[in-house]
Amino acid sequence: MWKGVEWGFKNPELELKSIDLSSNNLMGEIPKEVGYLLGLVSLNLSRNNLSGEIPSRIGNLRSLESLDLSRNHISRRIPSSLSEIDYLQKLDLSHNSLSGRIPSGRHFETFEASSFEGNIDLCGEQLNKTCPGDGDQTTEEHQEPPVKGDDSVFYEGLYISLGIGYFTGFWGLLGPLLLWPPWRIAYIRAIWISLRGGQE
Known part of the structure; x- marks a missing residue:
């Protein structure tokens, strides 16, 4: 029965409207x-x-309006395909073992924190909980990459x-004086003569 009408199941993939197997002892995936x-x-x-993960094919259920998988042992990530169901109005994934970032997109941000609570390793805006790496991404966004413009090239040159001029001038002048004795003697003699001339 669906909304007071009895339906047949010759094509269950098209005509089955509702499944409620809640509060049982179902196990497995x-x-x-x-x-x-x-x-x-x-x-x-x-x-x-129930354990395992939420099947990614669940995003194929474009007519789905209500999904309640709460209070199980479902793990891993929430499939992003779930956020693509436009008619989804009620979602409850609370009290499982889900992890990772809550998908974003379309109307998925409209679900309240109660839809995801009880999943310790789950993070996202809905839970007001930052995901690992969010701080690094924010820092990188605010840091402007170094730009090598004309000015930096000019100063580098x-x-x-x-440096080259200092090195060449220093060794061009003092190198011969330090390495060649005749030049050193002539240089010292010239200084000596100039000092004696100054005294006279």
Whole structure:
């Protein structure tokens, strides 16, 4: 029965509208085949012992309006395909073992923190909890990369020229005086003569 009407299941992928298996002792993973139930509007598997991950094919359920997988042992990341379901109005993934960043996009930010609470390793804007690496990304965004313009090239060339000029001038003048004795003797003699001339 769906909304007071009895439906047949010759084409269950199109006509099955609602599945409620909540508050049982179901174990194992959520079957990936649930992604073929294209006409599904409501899926409630809450309060079981389900484990594994949320099938990525669940994003194929474009008519889904309500999804409740709360209070299980579901782990890993929330598939990004889930954020692409436009008609999804109710979402409850609370009290599982989900981890990573809550997907963003479309209307997914409108769900409150209660939809995701109880997942210790889950992070995102909805939980007001930053994800690992968010601080580094923010720092990198505010740091302007060094730009090598015309000025930096000019000063770089200037410093190199000054260094070469200093090295050449220093050794061009003092090198011969230190290395060649005749020049050193002549230089000292010239200084001696100039000093004696100054005294006279």
